[in-house]
Amino acid sequence: MIDHALIFAFACVSVAIALNLYRLLAGPTRSDRILALDTMIINAIAIIILFGIWERTTLYFEAALMLAMVGFVGTVAYCKFILRGDIVE
Amino acid sequence: MGLAIEILVTFLLVLGGGFAFVGSLGLARLPSLMTRLHGPTKATTLGVGSCLIASALYLSAAGAYTLHEFLITLFLFITAPVAANMIAKAHLHAQGWNLDPNPADNIPQGLPPTGGPTGWATFWDPPEAPAPASED
Numbered sequence: 001m002i003d004h005a006l007i008f009a010f011a012c013v014s015v016a017i018a019l020n021l022y023r024l025l026a027g028p029t030r031s032d033r034i035l036a037l038d039t040m041i042i043n044a045i046a047i048i049i050l051f052g053i054w055e056r057t058t059l060y061f062e063a064a065l066m067l068a069m070v071g072f073v074g075t076v077a078y079c080k081f082i083l084r085g086d087i088v089e
Numbered sequence: 090m091g092l093a094i095e096i097l098v099t100f101l102l103v104l105g106g107g108f109a110f111v112g113s114l115g116l117a118r119l120p121s122l123m124t125r126l127h128g129p130t131k132a133t134t135l136g137v138g139s140c141l142i143a144s145a146l147y148l149s150a151a152g153a154y155t156l157h158e159f160l161i162t163l164f165l166f167i168t169a170p171v172a173a174n175m176i177a178k179a180h181l182h183a184q185g186w187n188l189d190p191n192p193a194d195n196i197p198q199g200l201p202p203t204g205g206p207t208g209w210a211t212f213w214d215p216p217e218a219p220a221p222a223s224e225d
Contacts, residue, residue, distance in 0.1 A: 001095055002102070004099075005098070005099040005106075006102060008102070008106055009102045009103065009106030009109075012106030012107060012109055013106060013109050013110070015110055015113075016109045016110045016113035016133070017113070019113040019116060019117040020116060020117075022117055023116050023117050023125075029122060029180065029183065031122050031176050031177075031179050031180040031183065032125065034176055034179070035116065035125060035129060035176050036116065038129065038172055039112070039116055039129035039133055042133050042134065042165065042169075043109060043133065045137055045165075046105065046109055046136065049137075049140050049141055049144045049158070049161075050102075050144075052144055052148075053102075053147055053148070056148070058155050058157065061157045061158065064161055065160065065161050068165055068168070069164070072171075072172060075172045075175065076171070076172065078179075079172075079175035079176055079178065079179040080175070082179040083175075083178060083179050083182050
């Protein structure tokens with residue numbers, strides 16, 4: 001039962017990443033692209049966690065945590081660059 | 090592993106996958122950025138949170154006791170509104186300077202003047218108020 005739910009969740013998140021990729025390429029504004037990248041990173045965290053359930057291991061937890069932190073910092077840095085023309089003032 | 094845990098994990102996985110998909114569908118299909126912000130910041134965060142709680146429950150029930158996933162859940166739930174606020178500020182700033190006009194918001198030529206002494210975002214100092222008595 002869990003295996004079928006896992007396959008369903010994998011399919012949903014994969015289609016979600018494809019939709020994010022469409023928004024990343026289509027734009028039209030820079031803020032749209034930043035939002036698409038942020039969402040894509042969150043969906044990548046979901047994929048990593050689902051793969052951890054699939055393999056029945058906690059090995060991939062650190063990768064997901066690092067991706068969450070780096071994704072947030074990257075989003076804020078992009079927005080800061082648009083807002084001020086500089087990241088660290 | 091008990092049947093109850095299995096049903097709960099299955100429910101959380103289906104819920105998480107569905108919400109992640111709905112959030113990204115909103116990102117792809119809604120008309121303008123201020124509406125597109127709703128999908129990823131709410132639906133996708135809830136979906137990923139469900140997947141993480143399912144992982145914690147499943148791995149704990151399988152013998153490898155782990156609560157690490159709640160750390161990522163907490164971190165995501167804290168940072169998602171902050172990131173959305175920053176993106177909205179960047180968008181407002183770009184529209185106030187007539188960069189990135191967005192016809193879907195009925196703003197083809199940038200935002201109108203605010204009517205006050207300052208502009209829309211971030212490049213202006215706050216208005217020169219008369220100095221209050223508490224400020225020395």
